[in-house]
Amino acid sequence: MPSTFLRRTMASTVLLAMTAAVAAAAPPGAHAAAPATTHVDVDVRAGLATVGDAALGINHAIWDSQLGTPAVADLLHDAGVKMLRYPGGSYADIYHWRDHTAPGGYVAPNTDFDTFMAGARRTGAEPMIIANYGTGTAQEAADWVRYANVTKGYGARYWTIGNENYGNGHYGSAWEADEHADKSPAEYASNVIAYSQAMKAVDPTIKVGAVLTMPGNWPDGIVGTGDQGTWNTEVLSRAGAAIDFVDVHWYPGGATPAETLTKPAQIQDATFLLRQQINQYAGANASRIQISMTETNVDVGRTTQPGALFLADVYSGLLAQGVFTVQWWNVHNGIDKVSTVAGKTDYGDYGLLSSGNCTADGTTCEPPLNTPFAPYHALSLVGSFARPGDRFVAAGADDPLVSAHAVRRTNGDLAVLLINKDPDASHTVALNYQGFTPSPATPAVATFADGADAVTTGASGTAAAQTLTPYSITLVTLHPNRTEAGGPSAPARPTATVTDRTATISWPAVAAGVKYEVYRQNGGTAELLGETTGTSLTVRNLDPGRRYTVNVLARDTAGRQSPPSPPLTFTTGTPAGAACTVKLRDTNDWGNGFVASVDITNNTTSALTGWTLTFTWPTGWQTMNGGWSATWDQNGRTVRAVGDALAAGATTSAGFVGGYSGPNVLPTVFTLNGTVCTTV
Missing domain, CATH: 2.60.40.10 (Immunoglobulins)
Incomplete structure (x- = not known):
């Protein structure tokens, strides 16, 4: 469940960072310049992940009186939802399934586990269940598995141990219930092992997940008092052999819609770092461990088009990188701080569907109960786009205001999802294909436009050109010009x-x-x-x-x-036996900045009368914020440190303060006086 500490709502009207320029009146006979064309490339030879059976998910919560109702189940089914998470965020760590209570919280009528499962079956979705770590026991979790899969035969496969358990106060901020005297990641890991053993003793076919933090999100990078490493490294190194997947949440923030809509660009680096951590710390056969993203949402524009654009971009980006399920927070949440976003009323509601309630003073009310908000329609469009068995392929645009994603279907069709993040202008898109020749027929197009209350479908444009209206999501489905049967099968992963x-x-x-x-x-x-x-x-x-x-x-x-x-x-690595060696370490991290120590060794037999060390930040959201023992500066993404003499065979140490607002991918390539160094 979103916490006050990490997810803040805007108290006042949200103003867009990207505002429309007011065109001056043109003189008689003048012609306005045509909008620039955005070029989109799609290459079916560049394969990414295959969409799984549980890809599109959402959260249910036991305070939601509509949980499991036919109306809600049918809406979720129509949107293509394939996984439902229960019993709801932080409530999971106070919830006791046997008597359906959550001491200290509110439990709505008709929200017990059997009601949830009935709704999940009507939706056609698989359950993901959160076992109570904060106030529960391994035996309680094992009994739940027995009831679900032995007594009732529900076949519930996915079970997570707790929710956001790093928010238990160990790092200073406490929103997650945790009655364990020891709140360290080592203690959590020890209990994950105990839970996993007890639960799998009942049903060895289940998959057990442990809670991690998404790289670039708090408390990523922080080493708590008495710990040997960060939350992720401690949990993976101690409990990696006992788990089948890791569970992360991502609320990347953004003070404006424009800033929020830049955040999906961080997905590839964040998932790369998370997979790297799993492979490095989880022990033998770590590649079997999957990744689930069970909560994500925005701070600005939750019920309006920015939330919809974000959802479409994030679901597609994460699934393309192999995350097996992505889940929005949540179905119903209720009205919060009301604002105006791009001329539309935004109710500040995390829910996909309206709760139909009003502000405390009664001045503003949401639409009638279960009215879909904009992100629901985006989810529906993603459900039509990324279907189980589809294979993501590479797609990219040359304009940061347009995102492109593509999948190849098992029948040979190609589907391209185009997202126009410009609130003011249409974008003409020129599409170029590699490894695929589209049919000359007019393609099928589905669009969710800003302010619309449904997805519209029809045939429009061509395979080579589409026009995207402002703040819109467009799905273009193309048939191949011809289908060739009997070709070779795909090689295995190299x-x-x-x-x-x-x-x-x-x-x-x-x-x-x-x-x-x-x-x-x-x-x-x-x-x-x-x-x-x-x-x-x-x-x-x-x-x-x-x-x-x-x-x-x-x-x-x-x-x-x-x-x-x-x-x-x-x-790739760095050269062995180079004329210089560099060792960079993150020695103190606080979640959006760190202290870096840099050791530089002159491996030659000649002294340096002066030295210049250079590196380039791997991402655009990292900065050098001052250093010592050298003269430091940054130009663009390139950082330079200039120092005095360095004797033959000698080592000198320097350091700097780094900042980051996304996954902190540390640099690995350094040059000293123009020579690439060995990095250790």
Whole structure:
């Protein structure tokens, strides 16, 4: 459940950062300039994640009297919801399922577990259940599994141990109930193991999840008093073998709609860091551990179009990166601080559907109960876009005000989701395809426009060009010009052995007599790195310390190309035995900033009369905010430190204060006087 500490609502009217420019009157005979065309690339050779059976989710809460009603279940079914979370955010850590109580909280009538399950079945959604960690026990959780899956035969597969348990006061802020005397991540990990063992003793087929924090969100990066590492590293290193998935929440904030709508750009780095943490700390076979995103929402524009645009962008972005379920907070929540966003009344309600209530003074009331807000229609459009079995493929736009996502369907169709985040202007989009030739027929188009109360459908534009109205979401579905059957199957996920400049990529053979092509993903396109009749390829001239994502495709003698392999992401290293060595460490982190120590070693036999160390921030939301033991400055994303003499074989230490407003991807490539150093 959203906490006061992390999710604040706006107390006054929200003003858009991007306002329309007022056009001056043109002289007689003058013509207004046509709007610039946004170019969108879609490349089906660059494969991403496949949409799972439980991809589209939402939260139910036991204070919601509409939980499980036919009207709500049918609305969620129509939107394509495939997973429902229960019993609701922070209430999970005070909820006792057996007597359906939540001491200290409100429990609405007809919201017990069996009622929830009846609603889930009517929706056609799988349950995700939160076991009470804060005030419960492992035995209580195991008994719930027994009741659900043995007594009732519900087949509930996914169970999370607690909710936002890092909010128990261990890091200073306390909103999550936790009666354990020890509130450390080590204690939580110990109990996760106990819960998992007790629950799986009842039903070994269930999947158990542990609560982590999303990279870039509080308390990511913070090491609490007495801890050996951050919350994530402690939980993963101690309980990694006992869990099947990790559960994160993401409320990225933003003071304006414009700022909020930039946040989805952080998804790829955040999920990369989270997967990196899992692989590094969760022990053997860590790749089996999945990621769920069970809460997300916005601070500004929750019931209006910014919330809808954010939802469409975030669900698509997370699913493309392999998150197996994404869940909005929540179905009903109630009116909060009312504001005006882009000329529309926003009720500050986290819910997808109206609660039909009014402000305390009675001056403003929501629409009638269960009226869908704008994010509901966005969810419905995403449900039509990303269906179970669809495969995300690379898509990208050259305009930051337009987001593009694409999936290839199992029948060969291509669906492209286009999001215009400009509140004032339409955008003409020119679409370019690689590895796919669309039918010349007019494509099917579904649109959710600003202020609309439903998604509209029809045939419009062409496969090559679409016009996006301001603040809109558009789904374009394209048939292939022709369908080729009988091509080779997709190769399995490749592996790679990397150095600083090369990567040897290998994969299992799919058939005799085929040729393999290796593509590197580059935004919305794929770059051919090489081809071979063998099952490995060495790629040279790579950049040190750079992240690469590749796919392998097979082509038979008839020229038919397979679907892409699952993607492989790897990062090149830095040169071994370089003339210099750099060691950077995050020595003190507070969630949006950190102290960095930098050790620089001159590995040569010659003294340096002066030195200049340079690195580039991996993201645009990181800054250097002053340093010591050198003269520090930043220009764009490039940071430079200038120091005095450095003797042969000697090491000098310097440091700086860094800031970040998203996932803190630390730099790994440093140059000293123009030479790339070894990074340790």
